[in-house]
Amino acid sequence: MENTEQRKELKVSAIENGTVIDHIPVQSVYQVLRILNLMEYNDQILIGTNLESQKMGKKGIIKVSNKFFKSDEINKIALVAPSATLILIKNFSVSEKKKVEIPSKVEKIVKCFNPNCITNVEDVITRFDVVNKDELKLRCHYCEKITARDTMAFK
Amino acid sequence: MKNKSLVSINDFTREEHIHILDLAGAFERRPKQHILEDYVVATLFFEPSTRTRLSFESAATRLGARVIGFSEPGSSSVQKGESLRDTIRTVSNYADIIIMRHPREGSARFASEVSRVPVINAGDGANQHPTQTLLDLYSIRKTQGTLDNLNIAFVGDLKYGRTVHSLTMALCNYNTTFHLVSPAELKLPSSVKIHIKERNLAYHQYTDMSEVIPKVDILYMTRIQKERFQDPMEYEKVKNSYILRNNLLDNAKSNLRILHPLPRVNEITYDVDDNPKAYYFTQALNGVFVRQAILAAILGVVE
Numbered sequence: 001m002e003n004t005e006q007r008k009e010l011k012v013s014a015i016e017n018g019t020v021i022d023h024i025p026v027q028s029v030y031q032v033l034r035i036l037n038l039m040e041y042n043d044q045i046l047i048g049t050n051l052e053s054q055k056m057g058k059k060g061i062i063k064v065s066n067k068f069f070k071s072d073e074i075n076k077i078a079l080v081a082p083s084a085t086l087i088l089i090k091n092f093s094v095s096e097k098k099k100v101e102i103p104s105k106v107e108k109i110v111k112c113f114n115p116n117c118i119t120n121v122e123d124v125i126t127r128f129d130v131v132n133k134d135e136l137k138l139r140c141h142y143c144e145k146i147t148a149r150d151t152m153a154f155k
Numbered sequence: 156m157k158n159k160s161l162v163s164i165n166d167f168t169r170e171e172h173i174h175i176l177d178l179a180g181a182f183e184r185r186p187k188q189h190i191l192e193d194y195v196v197a198t199l200f201f202e203p204s205t206r207t208r209l210s211f212e213s214a215a216t217r218l219g220a221r222v223i224g225f226s227e228p229g230s231s232s233v234q235k236g237e238s239l240r241d242t243i244r245t246v247s248n249y250a251d252i253i254i255m256r257h258p259r260e261g262s263a264r265f266a267s268e269v270s271r272v273p274v275i276n277a278g279d280g281a282n283q284h285p286t287q288t289l290l291d292l293y294s295i296r297k298t299q300g301t302l303d304n305l306n307i308a309f310v311g312d313l314k315y316g317r318t319v320h321s322l323t324m325a326l327c328n329y330n331t332t333f334h335l336v337s338p339a340e341l342k343l344p345s346s347v348k349i350h351i352k353e354r355n356l357a358y359h360q361y362t363d364m365s366e367v368i369p370k371v372d373i374l375y376m377t378r379i380q381k382e383r384f385q386d387p388m389e390y391e392k393v394k395n396s397y398i399l400r401n402n403l404l405d406n407a408k409s410n411l412r413i414l415h416p417l418p419r420v421n422e423i424t425y426d427v428d429d430n431p432k433a434y435y436f437t438q439a440l441n442g443v444f445v446r447q448a449i450l451a452a453i454l455g456v457v458e
């Protein structure tokens with residue numbers, strides 16, 4: 001079992017040290033890169049998409065060399081990729097696996113869905129409290145309206 | 156409460172609400188106390204609301220404060236395109252406290268974060284109007300002798316009415332049973348119902364007002380606006396069901412009182428005005444005492 005998993009990992013080249021973000025829904029790969037601000041990352045990043053997955057049919061994977069995310073940083077991706085798993089790699093081997101968790105507060109990355117919210121009119125950094133993790137409901141710190149999964153847009 | 160902004164009704168605890176109501180009672184007994192003589196109060200009305208502005212200005216003036224500000228954005232730098240951030244930063248150099256009304260939701264919270272002085276929200280779009288909520292609480296307590304364990308009905312537009320939303324949230328602290336009467340299109344939004352559910356309180360929804368009247372202690376009426384309906388025919392169908400007429404009150408409890416945030420259009424007929432159960436004009440007067448209490452508490456001139 002371990003061997004098959006390792007072989008699958010190798011479809012996108014292995015990294016020596018860093019973080020593998022696995023089981024990303026294919027449509028969210030780009031958003032994950034944006035949320036983690038990886039466009040501006042200077043070290044090696046390997047990206048795979050439309051890879052076969054037993055669990056998901058098709059999945060995306062992102063491998064970031066020499067980067068170990070803080071949990072509140074990485075947990076933001078749970079908004080677009082709740083299924084994602086994190087694999088921390090040290091010396092080419094798995095040192096830890098974990099799931100992403102929906103954070104209790106979300107800043108900057110999400111737009112408030114309310115067009116009459118001050119954050120959509122003036123240059124204000126958005127802030128939300130996550131009031132329901134299962135259904136993904138965010139309450140805007142400013143207008144107090146609920147932005148839910150189906151109305152969620154990213155900045 | 157000293158130096159704290161009042162943006163949302165939940166910014167103050169239940170105990171702080173009660174404290175404001177107690178202070179308001181003292182101002183009702185003795186309205187003219189010049190305890191804010193050295194203070195400047197700014198009223199910034201980015202959208203006009205004469206009633207609310209006059210109530211605040213009356214409260215400030217009765218306490219001896221000087222009032223500066225504008226009553227509509229046309230007469231201010233706002234029209235020249237100044238950002239809210241800059242207007243607030245500037246005015247907070249001139250005043251000890253800012254009272255603002257603004258058409259955008261969340262504007263008051265944002266203002267409180269960029270202001271050097273406390274901000275009182277006098278209405279931010281469809282979101283919050285906490286001083287209205289406190290005067291509603293004051294009126295309820297005054298007429299019922301308590302805020303606890305009451306049966307309270309809200310009638311009309313429960314979807315867009317921020318007055319109803321804030322008051323519902325505040326009443327969740329008092330074991331209220333809610334009776335929600337509205338057309339199907341204008342039901343209380345789930346974002347507000349969350350608060351009721353969180354407290355495990357009961358709420359009942361109706362489309363007919365008459366079956367609710369005998370059960371309740373407070374009948375809180377609101378206006379239904381035609382523009383809120385996608386289908387104008389739908390409005391025509393329901394509009395008469397949400398008008399309170401005097402004969403509907405025949406089997407009401409003796410302690411029932413009728414509240415309304417005013418201005419009314421036609422949702423309470425004039426024959427109700429002479430009924431001792433009508434309380435909406437006194438409710439508006441209470442607003443001045445409550446706003447005196449809020450100003451005095453936030454500026455720290457009373458304990």
Ligand SMILES: [Zn+2]
Pocket residue numbers: 112113114117118119140141142143144145261
């Ligand atoms: Zn918002």
